Amino acid sequence: MLRQLKILEFTLSSLLRRKYKNLSLITVYAFTIATLGSVLFLTHALKMEATGSLTTAPELVVQRVAAGRHDLIPTAYTEVISKLPGVASVTPRVWGYYYDSLIKANLTLVGISSYQGDLELLEGRLPDNAEECAIGRGVAIAFGPAIGDDLVLEDSGKSRTVFKITGIFRAESNLLTNDLVVLQEAALRDFFSMDQKLATDLVVQVHNQREIKTLAKKIKYNLPDTRPITRDEILHTYDTLFNWRSGMMLAVAVAALISFCILAWDKATGISAEEKQEIGVLKAIGWETSDVLAVKFWEGTVISLTSFVLGILAAWIHVFAFGAPALVPLLKGWSVLFPEFQLTPAVDFYQVFVLGFLTIVPYLACTVIPSWKTAVTEPEYVMRG
Amino acid sequence: MTRGTIYLIFIAVLLFMTTGLLITSSTGIIDLTEKRQLVQALGITDLSLSSEARYTRHPSQADLFSAFQDFPAAFEHFPTGSIIAPNPVGFFSRVKIQHHSGKQN
Incomplete structure (x- = not known):
């Protein structure tokens, strides 16, 4: 436990050395999560509102x-x-x-x-x-x-x-x-x-x-x-209108997911020369490969978990406190009369879990795998570049 | 206090706040009695979300060709048409092809 805390301490120092790069990474990552989260929250809340209110709609x-x-x-x-x-x-x-x-x-x-x-x-x-x-x-x-x-x-x-x-x-x-x-x-x-x-x-x-x-x-x-x-068909219409295959999800969420993939791909395709040198030095002074991987695991966890939580928090505030001003124009289109609505907070935990799984796990993998490839290489070879 | 401890406290507070908000949102009982009364009284079938086209104002009542209503093969021209797609229900007909005897496929 104390050992892991020390590794976390070292990881944070390492992240702070490149604070501007990492802060911008967290901002972009959190923004992507906030976009995806906002769509999930808005569509789910609208679905709950529709399927809840329309239960007394005409039977046929x-x-x-x-x-x-x-x-x-x-x-x-x-x-x-x-x-x-x-x-x-x-x-x-x-x-x-x-x-x-x-x-x-x-x-x-x-x-x-x-x-x-x-x-x-x-x-x-x-x-x-x-x-x-x-x-x-x-x-x-x-x-x-x-x-x-x-x-x-x-x-x-x-x-x-x-x-x-x-x-x-x-x-x-x-x-x-x-x-x-x-x-x-x-x-x-x-x-x-x-x-x-x-x-x-x-x-x-x-x-x-x-x-x-x-x-x-x-x-x-x-x-x-x-x-x-x-009536079941009316309710089903709203269920499908706001599910994950809906137009809104496709229009916004897919774009956000693609930008996240670019972010993760950039991370996966290689680590910077500075990071390689850092791993080389750690190996040269006697760190085990497992220690280096633990540092990289904590690095990925700190960035992805912080971004995820900040993004979800921002999405919740955006949708339920401010009424989703960034997404409402998509629903408004050319409508002149568009309702000002205050949605009742309704969140599907399953969706949040899936979003977390689809973003945190790939990012962790993209951080640890390239570092593992560098960590198993000879320190001298790594430091010489 | 070390950086590690400060970070752990920071992320714990953030997680606590977010989980609290999510739990309240997922278990909060929404009272829709008044809205249901209104829906029943007026016979409402759809949400009053987008009023630019009838098939986005009343998606559940829209017909199959509503998105291409102007002329055959007309392009969809309302922005919300790409967000609120018509989802026609209640249509049962389908094309049947009858082969006459003596003709080969």
């Missing part, structure tokens, strides 16, 4: 597909679906998108028929009549209104329609409601000039959760131009 959504695209669905389909055994209810929904040329943003307009009770995440209340609306925080920030003000939108006939704002969703719900404008279903139908016989999609409630998949197949069989989407 039925869309109509025409010419390979989503199309309005005839409300007559509700009768066909209602007759299937196991179906509790079928509700036509009206929702759609609205591009506002003033703020150059896309809004999502949702029609609700009736909802009894208060929503905890809504300041104010949901619309009671066709002249009222509730809006998301992003819409409120973009247009600047408060509860009681009017929201003016142009309907499909280019006429100005005024809605009184009765509620604004709280910031905690930004990830779900940021760009929403909630209207009464009849008002939205008028706004979109949508025929009474059509709806955007149908929501099917089933008695037995285990029958959802079977019902989806039956709906597809009876109405071949439909596309049933189950």
